[in-house]
Amino acid sequence: MLDQPIYALTDPVRLRELVAAHGWATLVSATGGGPVVSHLPVIPDPYPDPDADGDGDALTILGHLARADAELHELGRHDVVVIVEGPDGYVSPSTYRAGPYVPTWNFVVAHLHGRPAVLDAEQTYRVLERTVEHFEAGRPEPWRLATVEDYARDIAPYTTGFRLRPSRVAGKHKLSQDKPHDVALRAAAALDVDGPHGNRALAAAMRRVLVTGD
Numbered sequence: 001m002l003d004q005p006i007y008a009l010t011d012p013v014r015l016r017e018l019v020a021a022h023g024w025a026t027l028v029s030a031t032g033g034g035p036v037v038s039h040l041p042v043i044p045d046p047y048p049d050p051d052a053d054g055d056g057d058a059l060t061i062l063g064h065l066a067r068a069d070a071e072l073h074e075l076g077r078h079d080v081v082v083i084v085e086g087p088d089g090y091v092s093p094s095t096y097r098a099g100p101y102v103p104t105w106n107f108v109v110a111h112l113h114g115r116p117a118v119l120d121a122e123q124t125y126r127v128l129e130r131t132v133e134h135f136e137a138g139r140p141e142p143w144r145l146a147t148v149e150d151y152a153r154d155i156a157p158y159t160t161g162f163r164l165r166p167s168r169v170a171g172k173h174k175l176s177q178d179k180p181h182d183v184a185l186r187a188a189a190a191l192d193v194d195g196p197h198g199n200r201a202l203a204a205a206m207r208r209v210l211v212t213g214d
Helices: 012-021 067-073 121-136 146-159 181-191 200-211
Strands: 023-031 035-042 062-068 080-091 103-114 159-164 168-174
Touching: 012 035, 012 080, 012 168, 023 062, 023 067, 035 067, 035 121, 062 067, 062 168, 067 080, 067 146, 067 159, 080 146, 080 181, 080 200, 103 200, 121 146, 121 159, 146 159
Parallel strands: none
Antiparallel strands: 023 035, 023 080, 035 062, 062 159, 080 103, 103 168
16 A cells, blocks of 8 residues: 555554444455455454553454355464455545546555464354444444354354454555645535435545544
8 A cells, every 4th residue: 555644544543443433344365375355344352452562452453254264364374464444435526626636536444464363262252242242332232142142152163263463554544635624625525415426424534634633
């Protein structure tokens, strides 16, 4: 990913929020047989190691995938990249009402590099429980895996859990920071509508970085 300091997303709190809010990730491994790509849910580790050094621990993630997929990835034997994507979308030059400008694509993304630690059967089951708890948290009556524990434990062995404490993180939020402030805010306002040309999530992300610098 092109390194552009103006768009760098480095705050570990913001990056953790990104993972928490956008848990459908892409796992990329470079195996002896060539690249392997899978899509899977990930969550921030709810119990990061308080004694670990640096920001990497704040970004530790838990994930799981089908055992057969884990074998294809040769999981734990190679470094991987987990790609987490936030809001994104097309920005028309007409939204700026200034210029000259050309079309662009705004986005928020993080690449988490490192070697995952493969978890044992009981640890994997804990990851499944925590994943359900994470995605059920906003529901009025959260469902729990314990509701079907016997069935869940029967099929859990067909999954492989992992923990990734990234050794390197490349985060980027390209949200029109290169434009004059008033011009960029006009683009955010133009996107903050319903309908085929609206993108409220992207508008909110733009305003967050443009107004608060966060």
